Amino acid sequence: MKDNDNIIKDVEWHELETKKENLSGNIKFRKKDKRAILIKIYKGVAFVLIAAFSGGITGGYISSKLYSNNQAKNNNSSIFQSNKVTNNEDSNSKNPITRVAENVSQCVVGINNSNDNVLDSETSTYSGSGIIFKSDGYIVTNYHVIKGTNKHLVKLSNSKSSKPLNAKVIGYDAMSDLAVIKVDSTNLPTAVFGDSSKVQVGETAVAIGNPLGDEFSGSVTAGIISAINREIRIQDPSTGVNTTYKVLQTDAAINPGNSGGALCNEDGQVIGINSLKIGSNENVEGMGFAISINEAKKIINSIMKDGRVIRPYLGIYPEDYVSQDKSVKGVLIKKVAEKTGADESGIKANDIIIEFDGMKLQSKNELQDIINRHKVGDSIPCKILRDGKIIRYNIKLSERPVFDN
Numbered sequence: 460m461k462d463n464d465n466i467i468k469d470v471e472w473h474e475l476e477t478k479k480e481n482l483s484g485n486i487k488f489r490k491k492d493k494r495a496i497l498i499k500i501y502k503g504v505a506f507v508l509i510a511a512f513s514g515g516i517t518g519g520y521i522s523s524k525l526y527s528n529n530q531a532k533n534n535n536s537s538i539f540q541s542n543k544v545t546n547n548e549d550s551n552s553k554n555p556i557t558r559v560a561e562n563v564s565q566c567v568v569g570i571n572n573s574n575d576n577v578l579d580s581e582t583s584t585y586s587g588s589g590i591i592f593k594s595d596g597y598i599v600t601n602y603h604v605i606k607g608t609n610k611h612l613v614k615l616s617n618s619k620s621s622k623p624l625n626a627k628v629i630g631y632d633a634m635s636d637l638a639v640i641k642v643d644s645t646n647l648p649t650a651v652f653g654d655s656s657k658v659q660v661g662e663t664a665v666a667i668g669n670p671l672g673d674e675f676s677g678s679v680t681a682g683i684i685s686a687i688n689r690e691i692r693i694q695d696p697s698t699g700v701n702t703t704y705k706v707l708q709t710d711a712a713i714n715p716g717n718s719g720g721a722l723c724n725e726d727g728q729v730i731g732i733n734s735l736k737i738g739s740n741e742n743v744e745g746m747g748f749a750i751s752i753n754e755a756k757k758i759i760n761s762i763m764k765d766g767r768v769i770r771p772y773l774g775i776y777p778e779d780y781v782s783q784d785k786s787v788k789g790v791l792i793k794k795v796a797e798k799t800g801a802d803e804s805g806i807k808a809n810d811i812i813i814e815f816d817g818m819k820l821q822s823k824n825e826l827q828d829i830i831n832r833h834k835v836g837d838s839i840p841c842k843i844l845r846d847g848k849i850i851r852y853n854i855k856l857s858e859r860p861v862f863d864n
Contacts, residue, residue, distance in 0.1 A: 558727065589719045655705075665681050665711065691703070707730065777812075792812065800856050
């Protein structure tokens with residue numbers, strides 16, 4: 460302890476004078492006021508919300524006022540002014556009918572026909588329309604458009620000032636009223652064939668053709684699809700045989716010159732080939748018909764391959780039959796065509812076909828529908844009622860002769 464006592468010494472304290480120099484040696488601590496900070500934050504948020512709310516009310520009022528003024532102006536403007544605005548918009552916003560007309564019209568041609576030795580635009584007679592389906596000049600049209608003439612002129616829609624092109628007939632099918640012709644040209648615009656099985660009632664239908672000659676080429680009418688899979692039966696006058704075709708019914712105006720032209724959907728795809736002859740007995744205002752493109756494609760392919768459509772043929776002149784007591788139904792054979800499958804099998808006039816290809820028959824239309832499902836050369840079993848006895852036969856189908864109706 461003595462050593463420590465020597466180290467630690469008393470210190471003498473002196474008072475520090477600071478008052479004169481206004482210096483204070485005291486340190487003051489102040490607590491943070493959290494409540495005041497929160498109040499400031501709340502005030503800031505409230506200000507922003509009030510500003511946004513009032514701005515929204517003001518903007519809504521101004522917009523409503525401007526809309527009312529513009530609406531009043533539009534109500535007083537003409538349809539032509541409205542159309543001008545539409546025409547200035549991007550093509551994607553165009554009316555779908557406008558787009559179809561622009562894209563498909565260039566693929567639709569006018570066809571003039573004549574039997575004159577010298578064929579020119581002055582001596583030819585206007586007939587109808589056609590659709591380019593191959594770029595090297597192949598065109599499908601109605602058979603009745605070219606029927607009975609041997610000279611054909613085709614006027615392209617995109618060359619009004621150029622000379623019409625001569626066309627030759629590749630082949631035709633009178634039953635379906637379709638024909639294929641060809642012009643000597645290349646790089647022609649071609650139409651896109653759609654799928655008529657996907658067409659629905661109520662869809663937009665656009666008909667494009669040449670209703671009154673070159674002066675009105677590329678005319679467009681529009682409407683809706685009124686009915687699908689409408690069945691039209693065409694009878695071969697030489698045999699009495701009916702062939703059933705599926706057609707589309709539309710209320711789009713189809714005039715005489717529109718025959719052979721295109722019936723399109725909103726996408727510009729051809730879904731039918733207009734024909735006044737198909738369903739001609741039913742034609743009334745607001746009711747037009749077009750051969751469905753799925754039916755047409757099969758016929759076009761056959762014409763391109765063979766120059767005609769090869770159809771199976773039984774070789775009989777049929778008539779619906781019902782016995783007096785209604786116990787027997789079938790098809791009465793009025794006449795048998797020579798050198799046909801029926802003739803070679805031993806079928807005779809006044810025989811009654813009661814069963815064909817395993818199916819009991821109710822009418823001649825049923826018989827023809829079964830035949831149409833087969834091909835030339837097929838051998839079909841059948842039951843014949845002759846003098847009260849049932850006889851079984853196998854009939855080989857031959858090719859139906861081509862007729863010109």
